[in-house]
Amino acid sequence: MSNTNNTNSENLTAASGKPISGIIFLVGYMGCGKSTKAKQLAHRLDCPVIDLDAEIVAKTGKSIAEYFAEFGEGGFRDYESEMLKTFDYPKTCVVATGGGLPCFFDNMEWMNAHGETVYLQMEPAALVSRLHNRQKRPLIKDLTDEQLLVFIQEKLQERDPFYTQAKLIVDAFDLDGEKLEAALKA
Numbered sequence: 001m002s003n004t005n006n007t008n009s010e011n012l013t014a015a016s017g018k019p020i021s022g023i024i025f026l027v028g029y030m031g032c033g034k035s036t037k038a039k040q041l042a043h044r045l046d047c048p049v050i051d052l053d054a055e056i057v058a059k060t061g062k063s064i065a066e067y068f069a070e071f072g073e074g075g076f077r078d079y080e081s082e083m084l085k086t087f088d089y090p091k092t093c094v095v096a097t098g099g100g101l102p103c104f105f106d107n108m109e110w111m112n113a114h115g116e117t118v119y120l121q122m123e124p125a126a127l128v129s130r131l132h133n134r135q136k137r138p139l140i141k142d143l144t145d146e147q148l149l150v151f152i153q154e155k156l157q158e159r160d161p162f163y164t165q166a167k168l169i170v171d172a173f174d175l176d177g178e179k180l181e182a183a184l185k186a
């Protein structure tokens, strides 16, 4: 009886793919759903979720918009890179990163060296339709929908060479935690 059970559980593990462990960094443009999908995936893996922007807010006591206003984008990029590299990550966790983080310094290389990296890819028009609340995002807060579309198209050209260094690229449209977990296991 116990033999049968063992065989069944081995088969189940094999059927569901390799177990997921380590640090999983989600990268991608603002609005692609990194924070939501990080929470869903962490829930499925029963591990902690870390949102690096939220950690910056918690540590500095300033919103991202306030931090930009006080220290400029350069100051913010220094701080987010330091946060990325000094955070005390649990052994297994899912990390939502800020949209610009992979594109500065050696951050993308660092994430690839320290864990799994997943690019949540989405078309510019889909990103625009998801970026209604722009006030908390200083880089786009004053743009109309038309201006935002052009801005995203240009930014993605600059950023794609960094994002596409991720070990895994998934279509973020219609993605949920279950599909993300399956993609990581495949």
Ligand code: S3P
Residues within 6 Å of the ligand: 028, 029, 030, 031, 034, 053, 064, 097, 098, 099, 100, 101, 136, 137, 138, 139
């Ligand atoms: C930024 C994205 C934001 C935040 C900051 C800059 C960017 O994070 O880090 O406003 O340069 O794309 P989200 O992608 O979570 O909105």
